[in-house]
Amino acid sequence: MVVEAQVEDLADGVPLGVLDELAGYHLRRASHVMSTDFSRAMAGTGIRQVLFAILSIVANSPGINQGAAGRALAIQRANMVSLITELVEAGLIERRTAPDDRRAFALTVTPAGTEKIAECLHRIRAHEDRVFSGLSLAERAALIELLRRVEANAE
Amino acid sequence: MVVEAQVEDLADGVPLGVLDELAGYHLRRASHVMSTDFSRAMAGTGIRQVLFAILSIVANSPGINQGAAGRALAIQRANMVSLITELVEAGLIERRTAPDDRRAFALTVTPAGTEKIAECLHRIRAHEDRVFSGLSLAERAALIELLRRVEANAE
DNA sequence: TATTGTTATACTCTATAACTATA
């Protein structure tokens, strides 16, 4: 046990020092590993992490406002504009003036968007299984639960 | 159980759908929450997450090569250059030609760098305590352990 | 007066390829 501790503190044979006890560092690293593998898994689909998140939330709340979708995903209004345009131009999302509020846009997923979500989901599930191959299903669920509680702490 | 699931699935009153079961999404969100609070906590110090990671690893392995430090932190050679320059110009790190390999740079932390690390560490600990206030110490340790195992899965 | 979406802009992080100087 003690012998292993020395090894766990190493990255590429180099000791991380205090860094190894900081959750923020590990969150950053693990997130980076995930993103990298996600991109690989999605190659050719034109879908990135943010785009899939938007598709998913719009599919679950048809007619949702651009701003509301962004808020739920912690994406700023200003940054939503080009992301939604990207999805609209790809034919995956429809953007219509909201019937009840002429300032807002009501978003819906097109049939092509629904198909795309299904296709991506297959790839994403395989990707997650790959990256989390070192964790049991229970551990993966525990990780998600812990992360949810960290998220809840945002302002 | 089933009743709670509906509530947990919400972000800002909006259901996330399948997204909520994807570890990658939560990793991304939690990491973002951390980064944001980290930046706030470090305001005025001139230190960002990457810079602190570099300082920490160099402090732990005085004389380490620029490339080796980068590899341990998963920072590409090309991106290390300006980061190290930044730390050198801030007077926190010294960059000398390695005595045994004239291609390489041996990095060491200056006395000012050591002080800076201590100052930052205070702030970082307070920042982590704040963000992880919803988790017990055991849960925080469990989270770190799970994240380490995800990192280990990188190529 | 507040909110929705928009534009413009800037900074950081990450990635790739091509170069040089040493080994």
Place this chain on the structure above:
DNA sequence: TATAGTTATAGAGTATAACAATA
């Protein structure tokens, strides 16, 4: 031929401020 560091560059994520239209 391989490695250490460099330069240049590009794409993506995120942040802020100011504006128009509508509520």
